[in-house]
Amino acid sequence: MLITQKNQYALRAVYELARHRGRGLLKSADIAHAQAIPRRFVEVILSQLTRSGYVTSKRGQGGGYALVPPPDGLTVADILHSMNGSRRPFHCIACVSRCRCDFDDGCAFSPMWARIGQAIDDIYRETTLLDLMENETDLASPEAESAGGQGAAREDMSR
Amino acid sequence: MLITQKNQYALRAVYELARHRGRGLLKSADIAHAQAIPRRFVEVILSQLTRSGYVTSKRGQGGGYALVPPPDGLTVADILHSMNGSRRPFHCIACVSRCRCDFDDGCAFSPMWARIGQAIDDIYRETTLLDLMENETDLASPEAESAGGQGAAREDMSR
DNA sequence: CCTTTCTTGACTATGAGAGTCGGGAATTGT
DNA sequence: ACAATTCCCGACTCTCATAGTCAAGAAAGG
Known part of the structure; x- marks a missing residue:
């Protein structure tokens, strides 16, 4: 699997918050x-996101969650990193979950794994929540056909 | 996880066969x-590879396995596809293993998943067994420092 | 105080993946 | 023939991360 169900839920949850931003x-x-x-699972996820600071919460009647940063200042990479602790979504890359590479440094495959890891991370890093929201806009209005520039790399990453 | 342990074993096994090619x-x-x-696990994997045609086998004394195609004509993608049936290493991309996307076509994330899937597949497709063997050569002789051109895309994919 | 809503940690369940095992079928050598 | 070797095959077990649940509690507001 490329990404866990939980991480995907996290992305969706944040996405939903992004769409609702500015409306309480x-x-x-x-x-x-x-x-x-x-239901119960999304609470687990949201409280984890709250701890990361990207989401605020308020208890009691009229309570709920809100997204803190503006959608164009928050990337998919930010969210995934906050969900998976300091280790990246795919730590060792080559060696899967229970990382224990018997050939670590000298492995003939490691350059390939590194390239793949880099490619994935680049996409995560350059995809903002705003980009995702614009995808949906495109889907809603099916006349715009120029799909060529989808998610073009943006230079001004504020980090 | 990005790739299963079994698939990695398959790559390593084929790699080992590639290194031994021409020597029985x-x-x-x-x-x-x-x-x-x-030991027992590699047999499972090898017989799976044999069925795909990339590897031949011979039983009895003096028997064993050999790689059929030349290392420069066999890609990582070929091997992974043969291991995972017709479905790609990551079928739905977005929806992980038990693919059941509740938002399939209209999902705001699907363009991103598609981009990632494409990026990974490109790398798998352009990495031949020969490329991997050359990595090892580079590792063995540590004076060559120009790591810039590592795994540059090659045009002449024979498929 | 009563309802709502988030908070927390512990708990259980499931399933894919990892690896094993026993016995059988070729092949070769003596 | 017979024995040694080596691949072949299907069924089997085991483990662990992931997924998801639950119960009780703490803030907030009316």
Whole structure:
């Protein structure tokens, strides 16, 4: 698998918050419903995101969650990193989960794994929440056909 | 995880066969030993590879396995596809293993997943066994420092 | 205080992946 | 023939990360 279900839920949840930004708080139940995520599970995920600082929360009646940074200042990479601790979405790259590469440095494959890891990370890093929202806009209006420039690399990463 | 342990073993086993090409048959036990793969497990993998046609086998004394295509005519993609049936290493891309995307076509994320899938597949397709063997050569002779051109895309894919 | 809603940690379940095992079928040598 | 070797095959077990649940509690507001 390329990415865990949980991480995907996290992306969807943040995406839902991004769409709702500026219109008050969003309850976990609503997020769960909108993005087809199990209710109790989305709470686990959201509280994890809250701890990262990208999301704020408020308890009690009228409470809920909100996205902190503007959608164009938040990347997919940011979210995935915050979900997976300091280790990247694919730590060793070559050696899968229980990383224990018997040929680590000298492995003939490691340049390839490195290239792949880099390629994935580049895409994660250059994809902002705003980009994703624009995808949806494109989907809604099916007349725009020029799909050539989809998600072109942007230079001004603020980090 | 990016790739299963089994698929990695398959790559390593084929790599070992590539290194030995032209020098007769290689026993499964030797492959297992050289690449630190459990003995019985490498047999499972090799017989799967044999069925794909990239590897031939011969039983009995003096038997073993050999790689059929020349190392420069066999890509990582070929091997992975033969291991994973017709479906690609990451079928749905977005939806992980038990693919069941609730938002399939209209998903705001699908362009990103497609880009990532494409990027990975490109690398798998352009990396031949010969490329991997040359990596090892580079590792063995540490004076060559120009790492810039590593794995440059090659045009003449014979497919 | 009563309802709502987030918070937390512990808990259980599931399934893909990893690896094993026993016995059988070629092939070769003596 | 017989024995040694080596691949072949299907069924089997085991483990562990992931997925998802649950119960009780703490803030917030009315």
